[in-house]
Amino acid sequence: MTLSKEDQHNDYELMAALAGGDHDALSVLYDKYAGVMLALCRRILRDATEAEQLLLDVFTEIWQRADRYDERRATPLTYLLTLCRSRAIDRCRSRRSKHGKWAVNDFTTDNTMESVMAPGQQPAEAVSSGEQGHLVRQAMKTLTDIQRKVLELAYFDGLSQSEIAEVTGIPLGTVKSHVRMALIQLRQKLRKED
Numbered sequence: 555m556t557l558s559k560e561d562q563h564n565d566y567e568l569m570a571a572l573a574g575g576d577h578d579a580l581s582v583l584y585d586k587y588a589g590v591m592l593a594l595c596r597r598i599l600r601d602a603t604e605a606e607q608l609l610l611d612v613f614t615e616i617w618q619r620a621d622r623y624d625e626r627r628a629t630p631l632t633y634l635l636t637l638c639r640s641r642a643i644d645r646c647r648s649r650r651s652k653h654g655k656w657a658v659n660d661f662t663t664d665n666t667m668e669s670v671m672a673p674g675q676q677p678a679e680a681v682s683s684g685e686q687g688h689l690v691r692q693a694m695k696t697l698t699d700i701q702r703k704v705l706e707l708a709y710f711d712g713l714s715q716s717e718i719a720e721v722t723g724i725p726l727g728t729v730k731s732h733v734r735m736a737l738i739q740l741r742q743k744l745r746k747e748d
Contacts (some may be wrong), residue, residue, distance in 0.1 A: 565630035569623050569630050583630070594642070598710050609638070611641065616634070693744050715733060
């Protein structure tokens with residue numbers, strides 16, 4: 555999702571107000587970003603109920619620890635999505651320690667990136683994220699199937715390169731090469747589009 559400078563400025567103000575204990579700021583952030591955050595949680599956890607609970611937990615954490623946000627390190631949206639992804643992966647790792655293995659997706663790579671699109675976005679946000687999402691999907695299509703798969707396992711499932719090698723049966727050195735080449739290719743493709 556690409557935000558205008560004005561939207562980003564408002565988000566910084568919202569984060570500052572939130573740190574000051576403003577309940578309305580939390581409500582505005584929730585209304586603005588809960589959709590995309592929930593979509594990311596659902597994609598990683600693959601369980602709607604657990605994703606909804608995690609989203610509430612993340613917003614509770616944002617409220618209780620609003621002073622942790624540092625605008626020099628990330629935009630508010632990046633901070634919110636990173637927090638969601640991190641907490642979702644923590645839950646997946648907790649499951650792993652209980653069950654002894656990762657629950658890895660059985661999905662095709664064609665629509666994976668579309669699965670994190672937010673339901674119920676405002677029209678301006680939908681156009682903006684739609685454009686950026688389109689660019690990312692187009693860039694992802696330039697990757698080989700195995701390159702897409704290793705990136706998705708790393709990002710959505712939170713697997714380390716060693717774990718990806720174990721799950722896929724691909725040698726670790728080959729996994730590392732696929733990840734590196736995929737990231738270089740994506741970076742080049744997305745820079746051309748900018």
